[in-house]
Amino acid sequence: MADVLVIGAGVAGLVAARSLRASGADVVVLEKSRGFGGRAASRTVHGQRIDHGAQFITVRDERFAAQVEAWSAAGVVTEWSRGVARWTAVEGWRMASAESNPRYACPEGMNAIGKALAEGLDVRLHTTVAAVRPDADSWSVATRDGPTFRATSVIVTAPVPQALALLTDIDITNDVRGRLEAVTYAPCHTVALGFGAVEAPRWPGVQLPEHPDLAWIAHDSSRRAPGTADGVTLLLHATPSYSRLRFDDLPEVIVADLLAAARPLLPWDTDPTWSFHHRWRYAQPEYTLAEQAFEVTTGLTLAGDAFGEGRVEGAYLSGLAAATALRAPG
Ligand SMILES: Cc1cc2nc3c(=O)[nH]c(=O)nc-3n(C[C@H](O)[C@H](O)[C@H](O)COP(=O)(O)OP(=O)(O)OC[C@H]3O[C@@H](n4cnc5c(N)ncnc54)[C@H](O)[C@@H]3O)c2cc1C
Numbered sequence: 001m002a003d004v005l006v007i008g009a010g011v012a013g014l015v016a017a018r019s020l021r022a023s024g025a026d027v028v029v030l031e032k033s034r035g036f037g038g039r040a041a042s043r044t045v046h047g048q049r050i051d052h053g054a055q056f057i058t059v060r061d062e063r064f065a066a067q068v069e070a071w072s073a074a075g076v077v078t079e080w081s082r083g084v085a086r087w088t089a090v091e092g093w094r095m096a097s098a099e100s101n102p103r104y105a106c107p108e109g110m111n112a113i114g115k116a117l118a119e120g121l122d123v124r125l126h127t128t129v130a131a132v133r134p135d136a137d138s139w140s141v142a143t144r145d146g147p148t149f150r151a152t153s154v155i156v157t158a159p160v161p162q163a164l165a166l167l168t169d170i171d172i173t174n175d176v177r178g179r180l181e182a183v184t185y186a187p188c189h190t191v192a193l194g195f196g197a198v199e200a201p202r203w204p205g206v207q208l209p210e211h212p213d214l215a216w217i218a219h220d221s222s223r224r225a226p227g228t229a230d231g232v233t234l235l236l237h238a239t240p241s242y243s244r245l246r247f248d249d250l251p252e253v254i255v256a257d258l259l260a261a262a263r264p265l266l267p268w269d270t271d272p273t274w275s276f277h278h279r280w281r282y283a284q285p286e287y288t289l290a291e292q293a294f295e296v297t298t299g300l301t302l303a304g305d306a307f308g309e310g311r312v313e314g315a316y317l318s319g320l321a322a323a324t325a326l327r328a329p330g
Pocket residue numbers: 007008009010011012013030031032033037038039040052053054055056057058127128129130157158159162166188190237280282283284303304305306310311312313315
């Protein structure tokens with residue numbers, strides 16, 4: 001039996017596991033996918049590394065700043081840009097100011113953060129948790145096709161609707177359930193486009209705050225180490241409203257729509273040589289709870305970007321808070 005089982009090897013789960021292990025706890029992380037980092041995600045498509053989840057990280061808290069500095073020294077992250085551009089139909093372009101706060105990215109892809117955090121931890125990949133149940137003085141965690149794990153405490157870091165689906169056998173007060181059920185997430189259609197050797201855009205990324213369909217374009221290949229990307233790769237995000245309305249549309253329809261929306265902003269009219277599509281049902285919380293670590297009942301804590309400030313930094317701080325809460329006496 002482990003001291004702590006952590007469900008999810010995203011940023012929150014891995015940080016919680018690292019912090020607890022550093023204080024001597026026996027921790028096992030269970031992760032349904034084949035890799036680390038969760039929504040801080042990357043993959044290789046058509047020979048190019050792309051970030052199809054989180055685009056960059058920003059830093060406010062001094063604990064996260066110290067971590068980003070350490071990642072920077074280890075080459076895991078580099079400063080990608082100072083601010084990003086903005087475009088609206090009425091005002092046109094507004095370029096990033098050099099005084100803006102730095103945005104950090106990973107030359108090897110954003111999941112380099114998850115890989116770094118997972119080093120030395122006991123993480124079981126391809127392990128989907130099906131249910132968490134109380135079991136005398138401990139917790140029993142059933143997996144879909146594998147063993148049942150037991151531990152004194154459990155931290156669940158899946159997006160809240162997925163976390164609640166694992167907790168159906170647990171007596172949760174109406175107040176707690178109501179607060180958790182209020183946490184909704186915006187979906188996001190993501191499209192990567194490879195253009196080969198075209199003129200590089202003048203911006204690292206551009207936000208489109210008033211566009212009905214397209215929210216964001218990143219010059220994804222500008223995040224890679226010099227000389228490692230083959231041509232220009234762009235990464236597009238649909239708006240939450242478009243993503244919600246068109247969630248089940250075919251990938252080719254989404255790719256065509258977002259490409260058409262992006263074209264007027266590109267300094268070339270060449271067609272992409274390849275495309276890639278990914279849909280996130282739970283991309284980012286639309287509403288977060290103030291508690292950085294949310295105790296459902298004794299020994300069962302929820303953590304992740306829905307608790308605290310959101311985004312990668314919020315997930316990091318929530319993981320730390322969950323570990324601190326478990327270490328606190330009583
Ligand atoms: C398209 C997109 C763009 C974004 N852009 C930015 C950005 O620019 N900057 C920023 O800071 N943030 C951004 N974010 C948000 C950021 O990625 C998240 O806030 C952060 O990564 C969340 O980390 P987490 O650990 O809370 O959750 P997750 O990363 O979701 O980790 C949860 C983990 O739990 C696993 N899991 C779920 N259910 C189970 C189960 N039943 N059994 C086992 N494992 C399970 C999942 O596979 C996942 O690995 C973006 C997210 C998306 C999707």
